[in-house]
Amino acid sequence: MLKNYTTFQIGGPAKYFYIAKNKTELIEAIKIAKKLKFPFFVLGGGSNLLISDKGFKGLVIKFGQPLSLYVSKDLEWAVGIPGTIQGAVWSNAGAFKKSMKDAVKEVEVFDTKTGKVKIFKNKDCRFSYRNSIFRKEKNLIVLSVKIKYRASEGSESKRLISSLPFAATRADEEEDKVLFASKKNSAKKIKQYLDYRKKTQPLEFPSAGSIFKNPFGKSAAREGDEDKSSSSAFAAARLIEECGLKGKRIGDAEISEKHANFIVNLGGATAKDVKKLINLTRKSVKKKFKINLEEEIQFL
Numbered sequence: 439m440l441k442n443y444t445t446f447q448i449g450g451p452a453k454y455f456y457i458a459k460n461k462t463e464l465i466e467a468i469k470i471a472k473k474l475k476f477p478f479f480v481l482g483g484g485s486n487l488l489i490s491d492k493g494f495k496g497l498v499i500k501f502g503q504p505l506s507l508y509v510s511k512d513l514e515w516a517v518g519i520p521g522t523i524q525g526a527v528w529s530n531a532g533a534f535k536k537s538m539k540d541a542v543k544e545v546e547v548f549d550t551k552t553g554k555v556k557i558f559k560n561k562d563c564r565f566s567y568r569n570s571i572f573r574k575e576k577n578l579i580v581l582s583v584k585i586k587y588r589a590s591e592g593s594e595s596k597r598l599i600s601s602l603p604f605a606a607t608r609a610d611e612e613e614d615k616v617l618f619a620s621k622k623n624s625a626k627k628i629k630q631y632l633d634y635r636k637k638t639q640p641l642e643f644p645s646a647g648s649i650f651k652n653p654f655g656k657s658a659a660r661e662g663d664e665d666k667s668s669s670s671a672f673a674a675a676r677l678i679e680e681c682g683l684k685g686k687r688i689g690d691a692e693i694s695e696k697h698a699n700f701i702v703n704l705g706g707a708t709a710k711d712v713k714k715l716i717n718l719t720r721k722s723v724k725k726k727f728k729i730n731l732e733e734e735i736q737f738l
Contacts, residue, residue: 440489443481443500445520446711447644449489449738452498461581464501465548465555467577471497472550479738480579483521486529486647489738491709505531508585513541516628518635520647524580528572529734530565534631541566546582547572555581568651568734640694643702650674650699650731651717674731675699681722688714 442447454476464480471478481487483504502522509517515534519526520563530538536574542565564571571736572589633639652673678684678698682719685702686693689711694700703716720731 440484440493440498442482443488444484444489445644446646446707446712447703447710448707449466451493452494452496454497456497458499458500458501459547460544461501461517464499464579464581467497467499468548468550469553471499482525482528485519485521486525486531486734487713487736487738488646488709494738503582508583509541510585510630513585513632517620517628517631523583525583526578527563527583528574529568529736531575532568532569537565539563539568539570543584545572545580545584548579548581549577550579551577594616600732601614638697638701640696640702643694643704645694645700645702646735648674648699648734650678650719651703651734652730653677653731673699677723677727677729677731678719681719681726683719683722686715686718688718689714693719 439451440448440455443449456467458467468478468480477494479496479498481498481500482502500647502524505516505519505521505523505526508523514533515536516526519533521531525531526538527542532538539560542560542563543547544560545563547556547558548554549556551592558571562571572580593697675698678693683693684698687693689707690704691707691711691714692702693715694702701712716733723729723731
Protein backbone atom coordinates (compact mmCIF):
# COMPACT_ATOMS: atom_id res chain seq x y z
CA MET A 439 0.00 0.00 0.00
CA LEU A 440 1.36 3.39 -0.99
CA LYS A 441 0.04 4.98 2.21
CA ASN A 442 3.01 3.36 3.96
CA TYR A 443 5.32 5.56 1.90
CA THR A 444 3.66 8.95 2.41
CA THR A 445 3.66 11.42 5.29
CA PHE A 446 -0.14 11.67 4.92
CA GLN A 447 -0.45 7.89 5.40
CA ILE A 448 -3.11 7.85 2.69
CA GLY A 449 -3.14 5.97 -0.61
CA GLY A 450 -4.08 2.68 -2.24
CA PRO A 451 -1.82 0.07 -3.84
CA ALA A 452 0.53 0.39 -6.78
CA LYS A 453 0.29 -2.24 -9.49
CA TYR A 454 4.09 -2.40 -9.52
CA PHE A 455 6.51 -0.99 -6.93
CA TYR A 456 10.29 -0.72 -7.12
CA ILE A 457 12.91 0.85 -4.86
CA ALA A 458 15.81 2.29 -6.87
CA LYS A 459 18.97 2.30 -4.77
CA ASN A 460 20.76 4.76 -7.03
CA LYS A 461 20.23 6.93 -10.10
CA THR A 462 21.43 4.18 -12.46
CA GLU A 463 18.68 1.87 -11.22
CA LEU A 464 16.16 4.71 -11.46
CA ILE A 465 17.02 5.44 -15.09
CA GLU A 466 16.90 1.75 -15.99
CA ALA A 467 13.48 1.34 -14.35
CA ILE A 468 12.12 4.34 -16.25
CA LYS A 469 13.48 3.01 -19.54
CA ILE A 470 11.83 -0.37 -18.94
CA ALA A 471 8.51 1.27 -18.05
CA LYS A 472 8.60 3.35 -21.21
CA LYS A 473 9.50 0.33 -23.35
CA LEU A 474 6.56 -1.61 -21.90
CA LYS A 475 4.35 1.50 -22.14
CA PHE A 476 3.62 1.43 -18.41
CA PRO A 477 2.66 4.68 -16.69
CA PHE A 478 5.23 5.44 -13.99
CA PHE A 479 5.67 7.79 -11.06
CA VAL A 480 8.87 8.63 -9.18
CA LEU A 481 8.15 8.79 -5.44
CA GLY A 482 10.49 10.60 -3.08
CA GLY A 483 9.82 11.01 0.63
CA GLY A 484 6.07 10.98 0.08
CA SER A 485 5.50 14.45 1.52
CA ASN A 486 3.44 17.16 -0.18
CA LEU A 487 1.52 14.37 -1.89
CA LEU A 488 -2.02 12.95 -1.83
CA ILE A 489 -2.41 9.52 -3.42
CA SER A 490 -5.79 8.19 -4.58
CA ASP A 491 -7.54 5.58 -2.47
CA LYS A 492 -7.52 3.43 -5.62
CA GLY A 493 -3.74 3.65 -5.80
CA PHE A 494 -1.78 3.83 -9.04
CA LYS A 495 -2.24 1.48 -12.00
CA GLY A 496 1.36 1.56 -13.08
CA LEU A 497 4.93 1.47 -11.76
CA VAL A 498 5.88 3.52 -8.70
CA ILE A 499 9.64 3.96 -8.33
CA LYS A 500 10.84 5.07 -4.91
CA PHE A 501 14.01 7.14 -5.09
CA GLY A 502 15.68 10.08 -3.37
CA GLN A 503 18.01 11.42 -0.71
CA PRO A 504 16.55 12.90 2.50
CA LEU A 505 16.54 16.69 2.52
CA SER A 506 17.65 16.49 6.15
CA LEU A 507 21.12 15.39 5.00
CA TYR A 508 21.61 18.73 3.28
CA VAL A 509 20.86 20.96 6.26
CA SER A 510 23.88 23.24 6.50
CA LYS A 511 25.01 26.83 6.50
CA ASP A 512 22.35 29.00 4.86
CA LEU A 513 20.09 25.96 4.57
CA GLU A 514 19.17 25.74 8.26
CA TRP A 515 15.60 26.70 7.38
CA ALA A 516 15.09 23.28 5.77
CA VAL A 517 15.43 21.38 9.04
CA GLY A 518 12.23 19.59 9.93
CA ILE A 519 10.94 19.50 6.35
CA PRO A 520 10.22 15.86 5.41
CA GLY A 521 10.91 14.61 1.92
CA THR A 522 13.90 14.37 -0.41
CA ILE A 523 16.30 16.91 -1.87
CA GLN A 524 14.97 15.94 -5.32
CA GLY A 525 11.40 16.67 -4.28
CA ALA A 526 12.41 19.93 -2.62
CA VAL A 527 13.98 21.12 -5.88
CA TRP A 528 10.97 19.91 -7.89
CA SER A 529 8.60 22.08 -5.86
CA ASN A 530 11.09 24.81 -4.89
CA ALA A 531 10.33 24.05 -1.25
CA GLY A 532 10.79 26.90 1.15
CA ALA A 533 10.27 28.29 4.64
CA PHE A 534 11.14 31.35 6.69
CA LYS A 535 11.33 33.56 3.58
CA LYS A 536 13.88 31.32 1.88
CA SER A 537 13.62 28.54 -0.71
CA MET A 538 15.65 26.02 -2.68
CA LYS A 539 16.30 28.55 -5.42
CA ASP A 540 18.58 30.32 -2.96
CA ALA A 541 20.62 27.18 -2.29
CA VAL A 542 20.83 25.22 -5.55
CA LYS A 543 24.03 25.38 -7.59
CA GLU A 544 23.14 22.83 -10.26
CA VAL A 545 20.82 19.88 -10.85
CA GLU A 546 21.49 16.60 -12.64
CA VAL A 547 18.42 15.62 -14.67
CA PHE A 548 17.24 12.64 -16.71
CA ASP A 549 15.16 13.60 -19.74
CA THR A 550 12.72 10.75 -20.36
CA LYS A 551 11.98 12.04 -23.88
CA THR A 552 15.56 11.97 -25.13
CA GLY A 553 16.94 9.35 -22.74
CA LYS A 554 19.83 11.67 -21.90
CA VAL A 555 21.25 13.03 -18.64
CA LYS A 556 21.58 16.81 -18.51
CA ILE A 557 22.98 19.40 -16.11
CA PHE A 558 20.80 22.38 -15.23
CA LYS A 559 22.33 25.49 -13.70
CA ASN A 560 20.27 27.42 -11.17
CA LYS A 561 18.85 29.78 -13.79
CA ASP A 562 17.86 26.83 -16.00
CA CYS A 563 15.61 25.52 -13.24
CA ARG A 564 13.22 28.48 -13.64
CA PHE A 565 12.41 28.61 -9.97
CA SER A 566 9.37 30.56 -8.85
CA TYR A 567 7.07 30.40 -5.85
CA ARG A 568 6.63 26.66 -5.12
CA ASN A 569 7.42 25.90 -8.73
CA SER A 570 10.21 24.96 -11.12
CA ILE A 571 10.74 23.72 -14.66
CA PHE A 572 10.67 20.17 -13.26
CA ARG A 573 7.14 20.59 -11.98
CA LYS A 574 6.01 22.00 -15.32
CA GLU A 575 7.79 19.56 -17.64
CA LYS A 576 7.02 16.00 -16.52
CA ASN A 577 9.72 14.48 -18.72
CA LEU A 578 12.48 15.95 -16.54
CA ILE A 579 13.40 13.73 -13.57
CA VAL A 580 15.73 15.14 -10.90
CA LEU A 581 18.59 12.71 -10.22
CA SER A 582 20.92 14.64 -7.94
CA VAL A 583 21.48 18.16 -6.64
CA LYS A 584 24.55 20.25 -5.89
CA ILE A 585 23.94 22.96 -3.34
CA LYS A 586 26.12 25.89 -2.42
CA TYR A 587 26.80 24.75 1.13
CA ARG A 588 27.21 21.38 2.81
CA ALA A 589 27.50 20.20 6.39
CA SER A 590 30.87 19.05 7.69
CA GLU A 591 32.11 15.79 6.21
CA GLY A 592 34.02 14.83 9.37
CA SER A 593 33.85 11.28 10.74
CA GLU A 594 31.37 12.24 13.48
CA SER A 595 29.07 13.88 10.94
CA LYS A 596 29.25 10.84 8.67
CA ARG A 597 28.45 8.52 11.57
CA LEU A 598 25.40 10.53 12.59
CA ILE A 599 24.17 10.97 9.02
CA SER A 600 24.41 7.24 8.33
CA SER A 601 22.13 6.55 11.30
CA LEU A 602 19.34 8.88 10.19
CA PRO A 603 15.98 7.53 8.98
CA PHE A 604 15.27 7.75 5.22
CA ALA A 605 12.70 10.51 5.66
CA ALA A 606 11.78 12.03 8.99
CA THR A 607 8.17 13.01 9.52
CA ARG A 608 8.22 14.30 13.09
CA ALA A 609 10.06 17.17 14.71
CA ASP A 610 11.27 15.07 17.64
CA GLU A 611 13.15 12.87 15.16
CA GLU A 612 14.77 16.00 13.81
CA GLU A 613 16.16 17.00 17.22
CA ASP A 614 19.05 14.57 16.87
CA LYS A 615 19.92 15.96 13.46
CA VAL A 616 21.10 19.19 15.04
CA LEU A 617 24.11 17.21 16.21
CA PHE A 618 25.58 16.63 12.77
CA ALA A 619 25.62 20.32 11.83
CA SER A 620 29.20 21.54 11.71
CA LYS A 621 30.48 24.28 14.02
CA LYS A 622 30.25 26.70 11.13
CA ASN A 623 26.51 26.10 11.03
CA SER A 624 24.22 27.65 13.57
CA ALA A 625 22.91 24.85 15.77
CA LYS A 626 21.09 27.50 17.74
CA LYS A 627 19.29 28.73 14.64
CA ILE A 628 18.36 25.17 13.67
CA LYS A 629 16.96 24.57 17.15
CA GLN A 630 14.90 27.76 16.87
CA TYR A 631 13.42 26.62 13.56
CA LEU A 632 12.52 23.24 15.05
CA ASP A 633 10.91 24.86 18.08
CA TYR A 634 8.89 27.15 15.84
CA ARG A 635 7.64 24.22 13.78
CA LYS A 636 6.59 22.35 16.92
CA LYS A 637 4.75 25.40 18.19
CA THR A 638 2.90 26.29 14.99
CA GLN A 639 2.42 23.03 13.03
CA PRO A 640 0.36 19.90 13.87
CA LEU A 641 3.31 17.53 13.85
CA GLU A 642 1.50 15.05 16.08
CA PHE A 643 -0.68 13.93 13.16
CA PRO A 644 0.13 12.69 9.64
CA SER A 645 -0.20 15.41 7.01
CA ALA A 646 1.17 16.54 3.66
CA GLY A 647 2.30 19.94 4.94
CA SER A 648 0.71 23.10 3.60
CA ILE A 649 -2.23 22.32 1.32
CA PHE A 650 -2.47 25.68 -0.47
CA LYS A 651 -0.01 28.22 -1.77
CA ASN A 652 -0.21 31.70 -0.33
CA PRO A 653 -2.25 33.51 -2.99
CA PHE A 654 0.16 36.40 -3.44
CA GLY A 655 3.26 34.26 -3.21
CA LYS A 656 4.05 34.47 -6.91
CA SER A 657 4.52 38.24 -6.84
CA ALA A 658 6.54 37.96 -3.65
CA ALA A 659 8.82 35.41 -5.31
CA ARG A 660 9.36 37.67 -8.28
CA GLU A 661 10.57 40.31 -5.88
CA GLY A 662 13.03 37.81 -4.46
CA ASP A 663 11.32 37.67 -1.06
CA GLU A 664 10.16 34.07 -0.78
CA ASP A 665 7.06 33.55 1.37
CA LYS A 666 6.71 37.27 1.99
CA SER A 667 2.95 36.90 1.98
CA SER A 668 2.99 34.16 4.63
CA SER A 669 2.98 36.74 7.42
CA SER A 670 0.38 38.97 5.79
CA ALA A 671 -3.38 39.05 6.16
CA PHE A 672 -3.54 37.20 2.85
CA ALA A 673 -1.68 34.06 3.91
CA ALA A 674 -3.70 30.98 3.00
CA ALA A 675 -3.91 29.88 6.63
CA ARG A 676 -5.34 33.26 7.67
CA LEU A 677 -7.95 33.22 4.91
CA ILE A 678 -9.06 29.70 5.83
CA GLU A 679 -9.24 30.60 9.50
CA GLU A 680 -11.33 33.70 8.73
CA CYS A 681 -13.81 31.39 7.01
CA GLY A 682 -14.28 29.57 10.32
CA LEU A 683 -12.94 26.29 9.00
CA LYS A 684 -10.44 25.41 11.72
CA GLY A 685 -11.41 22.04 13.13
CA LYS A 686 -13.76 21.24 10.22
CA ARG A 687 -13.82 17.48 9.81
CA ILE A 688 -14.91 15.08 7.07
CA GLY A 689 -14.40 11.46 8.01
CA ASP A 690 -11.00 11.26 9.68
CA ALA A 691 -9.60 14.24 7.76
CA GLU A 692 -9.56 17.53 9.65
CA ILE A 693 -8.49 21.10 9.00
CA SER A 694 -5.98 21.55 11.79
CA GLU A 695 -6.91 23.59 14.84
CA LYS A 696 -3.24 24.52 15.10
CA HIS A 697 -2.58 25.61 11.51
CA ALA A 698 -5.50 26.13 9.14
CA ASN A 699 -3.44 25.40 6.00
CA PHE A 700 -2.80 21.84 7.21
CA ILE A 701 -5.24 18.98 6.77
CA VAL A 702 -4.40 16.18 9.17
CA ASN A 703 -5.16 12.47 9.16
CA LEU A 704 -6.73 11.58 12.51
CA GLY A 705 -6.25 7.89 11.87
CA GLY A 706 -8.39 6.61 9.04
CA ALA A 707 -8.70 9.50 6.59
CA THR A 708 -9.14 8.71 2.91
CA ALA A 709 -8.05 10.70 -0.12
CA LYS A 710 -11.74 11.25 -0.82
CA ASP A 711 -12.19 12.85 2.62
CA VAL A 712 -9.22 15.15 2.05
CA LYS A 713 -10.36 16.22 -1.42
CA LYS A 714 -13.80 17.09 -0.03
CA LEU A 715 -12.16 19.34 2.56
CA ILE A 716 -9.93 20.91 -0.09
CA ASN A 717 -12.94 21.68 -2.30
CA LEU A 718 -14.91 23.06 0.65
CA THR A 719 -12.00 25.29 1.62
CA ARG A 720 -11.46 26.59 -1.89
CA LYS A 721 -15.15 27.40 -2.32
CA SER A 722 -15.40 29.10 1.10
CA VAL A 723 -12.38 31.33 0.49
CA LYS A 724 -13.60 32.19 -3.00
CA LYS A 725 -17.04 33.16 -1.67
CA LYS A 726 -15.77 35.27 1.24
CA PHE A 727 -12.66 36.89 -0.25
CA LYS A 728 -13.02 36.45 -4.04
CA ILE A 729 -9.62 34.74 -4.00
CA ASN A 730 -8.83 31.48 -5.79
CA LEU A 731 -6.58 29.26 -3.68
CA GLU A 732 -4.15 27.06 -5.61
CA GLU A 733 -3.04 23.72 -4.21
CA GLU A 734 0.59 23.31 -3.22
CA ILE A 735 0.35 19.55 -2.86
CA GLN A 736 0.56 17.08 -5.73
CA PHE A 737 -2.13 14.54 -6.55
CA LEU A 738 -1.53 11.00 -7.79
